[in-house]
Structures are given as structure tokens and as C-alpha cells.
Amino acid sequence: MATSIVESLKSGGKKLTKARKAILAVLEQNALPITAAEVHEDLVKARTNVDLVTVYRNLAMLQELGLVNAVGFHEGQMRYEVVHGRAHHHHIQCRGCGKIIDLMLCPLKKLTKLIEEQTKFxxxxxxxxxxxxxPQCR
Amino acid sequence: MATSIVESLKSGGKKLTKARKAILAVLEQNALPITAAEVHEDLVKARTNVDLVTVYRNLAMLQELGLVNAVGFHEGQMRYEVVHGRAHHHHIQCRGCGKIIDLMLCPLKKLTKLIEEQTKFxxxxxxxxxxxxxPQCR
DNA sequence: CTCCTAATTGCAACTAGATTGCATTTACCA
DNA sequence: TGGTAAATGCAATCTAGTTGCAATTAGGAG
Known part of the structure; x- marks a missing residue:
């Protein structure tokens, strides 16, 4: 596991537990954002016994520390991806098969400034x- | 109610029921996207008896017809706004009080073309x- | 290395948003 | 005005996510 992650956990007063290591490992093995249930499935497959509740609690905690990013596609559930070493980016999802791919771009830096001026937020x-x-579903 | 809405309903084989009219009226009275529960609350306040299930079913249907737009702020629930006569736009929500305001802009036309070329989606x-x-929560 | 304590976990119960099945009612066209 | 497909209300159900609590564990102090 990356040193930066261990550091962040430590400075947040968090322990490096077996469950936590396993959850982070699953997230790091998945290039695309996955759901809490999928994280849990992967843990079960890897013969790692971690309760789904623990998965939820850790995802929430990792998000607060900024180590994990939550992505929503209006599916009725959230998806999560590790931030560690990846550039800010967005996604596209197929309405047919649900496939997700990364888009390595973001056009919003300038716009953010404009919005701040207009809204005072x-x-x-x-x-x-x-x-x-x-292409397959088209 | 706008003629265009009545037309869309008719050509979709949908009836103009009391419940449906009331739901559309509530949405038209709310400038900002509201939740299904809020739609239902407004109906109750207006002494219109419409079941929450009917609200859900109509919101889904209106969305399919393209008359209503679903917006998600990762709150664990969706919000809805009428499309009718409004330009395509986006929103900003305050992390403190949840206040939402409209942003009458969209920087994504050009980007969409680029993404189509890159991803073949x-x-x-x-x-x-x-x-x-x-400003209040800052 | 051992002990102590706060952090973490698992289990069970619960919550909230949303969906489904079915019998009854309603819009609307012939 | 009657027939019928669409729509509704109610109750039950589902799924994602959260909470309370007792038992366990990481990891620093001594």
C-alpha cells in the first residue's frame, strides 16, 4: 500500500486494520468506481471476512480523509474509487449496459471562478x- | 397547464388525470428541483389527496416523456424539476444548509463532441x- | 514483551427512499 | 353512455445505507 495512504490514516488517528487494508486493496485493484456491495463481493472472493457494515463505515471514513472519491450515476447507490496518485477526472456510463469508462479531462476550472463571482458561494x-x-449497445 | 405538456402526454397515450395535473402544478410552482416527498407534501397542503406512490410513478413517467428532469445531489434521494420552457441549466448546492440555486450556463457542448470522438460512445x-x-454558511 | 485503552469490528435491528402486486377507480373515445 | 385501457391507493416488499452495542484488536506506553 502507498506510503501516502498510511500517512493519511495515521495522521487521522486511524488504525491500519486487516479489514481496512483489504478494502483499500480491493479499491486499488479496481480501475473504475465500484459499489460498496461490489467491494464486499471482492472481499468474499478473496476469502477475506469483512462485514458489509465495515465496508460502508470504511468507505465513509476514507472519503472524509480524501483518500476515496464517491461517484454517483443516479443508480440508487454510490460508487467509490481511490484518489491516490490519480489525476482529477470524470466518467461516462452507458445507458444500455452500465459500462463505465474514465474521462481524463475536466473543463470546469475557469467556470468555477465565474460561478463564485455570480453566486457568492x-x-x-x-x-x-x-x-x-x-459501441456495443448503440 | 402548458399546451405542450398536454400534447406530450396525449401522444404518449397518457391520461390527464387529477393526480397528474396536481403533480405538474406543484412542479411548476417550484422554481428549484424538489424531492418526491416534497411534491407529496405540497399536494397535501393543497388539500389534494394523491398517494406518494402515485407521485413516484408519475415522476418516473414524466421523466421518460422528457417533461421532467431528475437532478441528484448525492443526498440519498432524487430531485425533480419541470423542463417546460426552461433552458438547459445546472445547479449549485450549499454543503452547509442544502440551499440550491440555478446556474444558467453549461460549458459542455464542445466537450461532448470530444468525448464522442475519444470514447465512441x-x-x-x-x-x-x-x-x-x-454566503450565510461560509 | 505485556498491558491498557481507544478504535474498530460484527451482528442484529432499524431507517428511508423507492418499487411491486393487485383490486378498485377513472379518463376518454367510440 | 358504456367499455376498456390507464391510473390509482393501499399494503407489502425491496434495497441501500445507518445505528446501538458488546466483543475484539491495533499499537503506543511502560
Whole structure:
């Protein structure tokens, strides 16, 4: 596991438990954002006994520490991906098969400034997802 | 109610029921996206007896017809707004008080073309929400 | 190395948002 | 005005996620 992650946990007063290591390992093995249930499935497959509740609690905690990023596609559930060493990016999901792919771009830096001027909000984040039909489902 | 809405319903083989009219009226009275529960609350206040299930079913149907737009702020519930006569736009929500305001802009037309070239997806929509702190919560 | 304590975990119960099955009612066209 | 497909209400159900609590564990102090 990356040193930066261990550091972040420590400075947050968090322990490096077996469950936590396993959850982070699963997230690092998945290039694309996965659901809590999928994290749990992978843990079971890897013969690692971690309760689904523990998965939820750790995902929430890792999000607070900024180690994990939550992504929503309006599916009725959230998806999660590790932040560690990856550039800020967005996703596109196929409306047919649900396939997700990474988009290594973000057009919103300039726009954020404009919005701050217009609304007087202090903007500190955004959610941007694209939807469409992949070549197979088209 | 706008003629265009009545037309859309008819050509979709949908009836103009009392419940449906009331739900559309509530949505038209709310400038900002509201939840199914809030729609239901407004109906109760207006002494219109419509079951929450009927609200859910109609919101889903209106969305399919493209008359209503679903917006998600990762709150664990969806919000809905009428499309009728409003330009495509996005929103910003305060992380403190949950206040939402409209942003009458969208920077994504050009980007959509680029994504289609890069991914071979046929892009047909996107979700873009901003988060931050409003002047009162800052 | 051992002990202590706060952090973490698992289990069970619970919550909230949303969906489904089915019998009854309603819109609307012939 | 009657027939019928669409729509509704109610109750039951589902799924994602959360909470309370007793038992366990990581990891620093001594």
C-alpha cells in the first residue's frame, strides 16, 4: 500500500486494520468506481471476512480523509474509487449496459471562478458524469 | 397547464388525470428541483389527496416523456424539476444548509463532441452539479 | 514483551427512499 | 353512455445505507 495512504490514516488517528487494508486493496485493484456491495463481493472472493457494515463505515471514513472519491450515476447507490496518485477526472456510463469508462479531462476550472463571482458561494467541488450508449449497445 | 405538456402526454397515450395535473402544478410552482416527498407534501397542503406512490410513478413517467428532469445531489434521494420552457441549466448546492440555486450556463457542448470522438460512445446527456458554501454558511 | 485503552469490528435491528402486486377507480373515445 | 385501457391507493416488499452495542484488536506506553 502507498506510503501516502498510511500517512493519511495515521495522521487521522486511524488504525491500519486487516479489514481496512483489504478494502483499500480491493479499491486499488479496481480501475473504475465500484459499489460498496461490489467491494464486499471482492472481499468474499478473496476469502477475506469483512462485514458489509465495515465496508460502508470504511468507505465513509476514507472519503472524509480524501483518500476515496464517491461517484454517483443516479443508480440508487454510490460508487467509490481511490484518489491516490490519480489525476482529477470524470466518467461516462452507458445507458444500455452500465459500462463505465474514465474521462481524463475536466473543463470546469475557469467556470468555477465565474460561478463564485455570480453566486457568492465558495465552490469546493463538483459532480460531472456523462451518459450515452457504448459501441456495443448503440 | 402548458399546451405542450398536454400534447406530450396525449401522444404518449397518457391520461390527464387529477393526480397528474396536481403533480405538474406543484412542479411548476417550484422554481428549484424538489424531492418526491416534497411534491407529496405540497399536494397535501393543497388539500389534494394523491398517494406518494402515485407521485413516484408519475415522476418516473414524466421523466421518460422528457417533461421532467431528475437532478441528484448525492443526498440519498432524487430531485425533480419541470423542463417546460426552461433552458438547459445546472445547479449549485450549499454543503452547509442544502440551499440550491440555478446556474444558467453549461460549458459542455464542445466537450461532448470530444468525448464522442475519444470514447465512441453516443453521448446523450450529462449530470453536472456544483457544491460549496453559500454566503450565510461560509 | 505485556498491558491498557481507544478504535474498530460484527451482528442484529432499524431507517428511508423507492418499487411491486393487485383490486378498485377513472379518463376518454367510440 | 358504456367499455376498456390507464391510473390509482393501499399494503407489502425491496434495497441501500445507518445505528446501538458488546466483543475484539491495533499499537503506543511502560
Amino acid at each position: 465558495a465552490v469546493d467541488g463538483h459532480a460531472l458524469e456523462f451518459f450515452g450508449w457504448c | 453516443a453521448v446523450d446527456g450529462h449530470a453536472l452539479e456544483f457544491f460549496g458554501w453559500c
